[in-house]
Amino acid sequence: MAFVTALRRLAHVRLREYSWRTAAVTSGAWLTSQRSFTSSSPSLRSDNKVTINFVNRDGEKITVKGSPGDSLLDIVINEDLDFDGFGACEGTLACSTCHLIFDEDTYKSLGPVTDEEMDMLDLAYGLTDTSRLGCQICLTKSLEGVVARVPESVADIRQSKDESS
Amino acid sequence: MSGHKMLFSGLKLWTAGRSRWISRLHDDCSTKVCIVGSGPAGFYTAQHLIKARQDVEVDIYERLPVPFGLVRFGVAPDHPEVKNVINTFTQTARQSRCHFYGNVSVGTDVSVEELRHAYHAVVLSYGAEGNRGMGVPGEDLPGVHAAKDFVGWYNGLPSCRELRPDLSCETAVILGQGNVALDVARVLLAPLDILKKTDITQPALEALAESQVRRVLIVGRRGPMQVACTIKELREMVNLPNTRPELMAADFEGVAEALKDLPRPRKRLTELMSKTALEIPGEKEQQRRSGASHTWGFRFFRSPVEILADPERSRTAGIRLAVNRLEGSGEGARAVLTGEVEDVTCGLVISSIGYKSLPIHPSVPFDSRKAVVPNSMGRVQQAAGLYCSGWLKTGPTGVIATTMNSSFDTARSLVEDMESGTLDVSAAKPGSQSVSALLEKRGVKPVTFSDWEKIDGVETRRGEVVGKPREKLLTVEEMLQVARS
Ligand SMILES: Cc1cc2nc3c(=O)[nH]c(=O)nc-3n(C[C@H](O)[C@H](O)[C@H](O)COP(=O)(O)OP(=O)(O)OC[C@H]3O[C@@H](n4cnc5c(N)ncnc54)[C@H](O)[C@@H]3O)c2cc1C
Numbered sequence: 001m002a003f004v005t006a007l008r009r010l011a012h013v014r015l016r017e018y019s020w021r022t023a024a025v026t027s028g029a030w031l032t033s034q035r036s037f038t039s040s041s042p043s044l045r046s047d048n049k050v051t052i053n054f055v056n057r058d059g060e061k062i063t064v065k066g067s068p069g070d071s072l073l074d075i076v077i078n079e080d081l082d083f084d085g086f087g088a089c090e091g092t093l094a095c096s097t098c099h100l101i102f103d104e105d106t107y108k109s110l111g112p113v114t115d116e117e118m119d120m121l122d123l124a125y126g127l128t129d130t131s132r133l134g135c136q137i138c139l140t141k142s143l144e145g146v147v148a149r150v151p152e153s154v155a156d157i158r159q160s161k162d163e164s165s
Numbered sequence: 166m167s168g169h170k171m172l173f174s175g176l177k178l179w180t181a182g183r184s185r186w187i188s189r190l191h192d193d194c195s196t197k198v199c200i201v202g203s204g205p206a207g208f209y210t211a212q213h214l215i216k217a218r219q220d221v222e223v224d225i226y227e228r229l230p231v232p233f234g235l236v237r238f239g240v241a242p243d244h245p246e247v248k249n250v251i252n253t254f255t256q257t258a259r260q261s262r263c264h265f266y267g268n269v270s271v272g273t274d275v276s277v278e279e280l281r282h283a284y285h286a287v288v289l290s291y292g293a294e295g296n297r298g299m300g301v302p303g304e305d306l307p308g309v310h311a312a313k314d315f316v317g318w319y320n321g322l323p324s325c326r327e328l329r330p331d332l333s334c335e336t337a338v339i340l341g342q343g344n345v346a347l348d349v350a351r352v353l354l355a356p357l358d359i360l361k362k363t364d365i366t367q368p369a370l371e372a373l374a375e376s377q378v379r380r381v382l383i384v385g386r387r388g389p390m391q392v393a394c395t396i397k398e399l400r401e402m403v404n405l406p407n408t409r410p411e412l413m414a415a416d417f418e419g420v421a422e423a424l425k426d427l428p429r430p431r432k433r434l435t436e437l438m439s440k441t442a443l444e445i446p447g448e449k450e451q452q453r454r455s456g457a458s459h460t461w462g463f464r465f466f467r468s469p470v471e472i473l474a475d476p477e478r479s480r481t482a483g484i485r486l487a488v489n490r491l492e493g494s495g496e497g498a499r500a501v502l503t504g505e506v507e508d509v510t511c512g513l514v515i516s517s518i519g520y521k522s523l524p525i526h527p528s529v530p531f532d533s534r535k536a537v538v539p540n541s542m543g544r545v546q547q548a549a550g551l552y553c554s555g556w557l558k559t560g561p562t563g564v565i566a567t568t569m570n571s572s573f574d575t576a577r578s579l580v581e582d583m584e585s586g587t588l589d590v591s592a593a594k595p596g597s598q599s600v601s602a603l604l605e606k607r608g609v610k611p612v613t614f615s616d617w618e619k620i621d622g623v624e625t626r627r628g629e630v631v632g633k634p635r636e637k638l639l640t641v642e643e644m645l646q647v648a649r650s
């Protein structure tokens with residue numbers, strides 16, 4: 001299992017690199033690209049896919065599909081979603097940049113949160129009572145249609161306030 | 166696995182080739198930006214710029230032959246996950262519109278003014294390499310070190326190689342209660358079996374193997390509700406094998422009552438600390454604690470007064486601490502001297518009261534009180550075309566994610582200025598072309614990113630032999646030698 005994850009991670013890094021470079025040539029279109037090789041992987045058969053709605057920092061809704069067992073971070077990477085800086089530590093619970101906000105019912109249905117996840121969440125910007133780390137949430141069929149909001153980064157809002165005071 | 170690899174590297178070649186070709190097409194009308202410093206701030210600023218604008222080219226100048234700043238030389242060796250950001254930085258560096266020039270010290274090898282002539286915009290992100298001193302008598306005694314140097318020593322920062330701290334004493338005192346203090350405490354106390362699987366340097370590992378340090382006191386001016394560390398680092402201390410906490414119940418008076426009004430991060434942090442201090446542990450934990458040969462503890466309400474020397478005045482024998490009381494409450498509480506003092510016997514004092522940015526040149530605005538470059542959203546005040554990001558912009562606090570967000574903000578400001586015309590990009594600029602010529606004239610030979618990848622390869626291979634993720638090269642000479650091989 002660990003090996004499989006590592007392998008997938010490797011593939012993701014490569015994929016990201018690939019689309020980065022394509023984006024560089026297809027001026028403007030940073031994120032979109034069809035990658036036939038991901039869908040050829042047996043774990044990503046379309047029949048048991050789950051729909052996820054991300055709401056990005058500009059409030060736009062982005063609907064994608066993921067496979068049960070993938071983490072929400074995996075999906076952001078697989079689908080090349082352009083959330084700046086998302087997943088900096090690559091899902092190792094060391095950064096809090098994969099912070100996502102849910103509505104209360106969804107939050108409850110996501111199950112218990114470990115102390116370690118809470119610890120990292122405590123460093124997240126715009127922390128709410130229904131915040132989770134995307135790399136710690138595994139997709140299941142029951143999450144069909146889930147809405148996950150990427151919070152705004154407020155680093156400098158705070159800083160500029162400090163300066164003026 | 167190998168099939169995957171081939172497919173992807175094939176793609177890489179193809180796309181790399183194409184984008185290079187495209188970039189050559191609009192080489193001369195591109196906006197040329199240079200970044201000073203290749204830590205997280207430098208790389209995140211570059212990432213955002215390259216991504217936001219197809220017509221921007223970014224050159225990163227770095228003093229050392231190796232990139233990544235404090236990710237390599239600060240982050241503790243037992244935090245390898247934190248260093249995963251290097252993968253993203255590497256992707257940025259491999260972009261055709263990004264170039265890395267290591268071994269170039271801005272201010273010495275090339276001036277900020279020269280960079281400003283060569284580029285449309287210059288982003289300063291050279292971090293915080295200075296140190297806040299304690300300002301107490303005896304701080305120059307052998308056995309007293311700045312945390313910055315101690316951290317640099319175990320992480321292989323070339324300038325700290327000669328530190329060779331004397332670890333023959335039983336008690337070490339760390340001044341300051343932030344995450345760096347806890348990193349140092351952990352490294353001093355961690356079982357060797359943990360450390361030897363990390364990228365800690367071999368000399369540090371050997372010194373720690375001989376270390377007699379059994380007890381680490383982490384001293385702070387104020388109380389448990391004011392510590393600057395975060396909960397992850399505290400939990401690591403609480404769970405550190407072969408150690409037991411040494412906290413004083415009296416320090417936690419009134420803390421339980423104040424908890425309910427605290428914001429969640431502070432509340433959870435304080436709860437974990439008081440629980441560790443006050444709760445009678447379960448049987449298993451009791452067993453663990455009584456079997457532990459090492460201890461760590463917070464000493465609250467204490468300020469350093471003087472480092473005490475041994476009778477020969479040749480080395481550190483202790484520290485005199487003033488006892489404080491708190492005035493006010495919460496984050497803003499002030500430590501006030503009570504007049505009482507307390508002496509603690511110790512052979513090692515590590516002061517971890519903060520990093521500090523240094524001015525780079527009189528022509529660049531600098532706020533020496535806050536030790537930052539004065540800026541609004543990363544735009545250096547009264548200096549068109551000059552920007553700053555990272556610890557130089559915000560002061561030396563926060564985690565990499567903080568640095569990331571604030572670096573993206575700086576990049577956004579720069580892009581906004583390009584678009585609004587505030588930043589004049591109409592005239593073509595020579596960029597690295599003219600700087601390279603200057604450097605060549607001065608006998609400075611930059612290290613490219615692929616040169617660094619050679620160093621990286623050698624380090625990783627050396628590490629593999631001894632079961633570590635990498636064995637760092639420890640001198641600039643060695644790095645340059647491998648880079649040029
Ligand atoms: C001991 C320690 C441990 C930490 N641990 C963690 C952690 O576990 N997790 C976490 O999230 N954050 C951690 N941090 C915080 C993190 O390291 C910082 O947020 C981040 O590195 C700041 O980035 P920066 O780019 O501003 O500075 P730096 O990382 O310091 O980068 C500055 C770069 O500029 C270069 N430079 C300096 N002067 C010049 C010059 N004149 N010319 C050219 N180049 C120059 C330097 O060599 C360096 O590479 C830690 C910090 C410290 C000090």
Ligand code: FES
Nearest residue numbers: 089091095096135
């Ligand atoms: S990706 Fe870093 S904590 Fe989730």
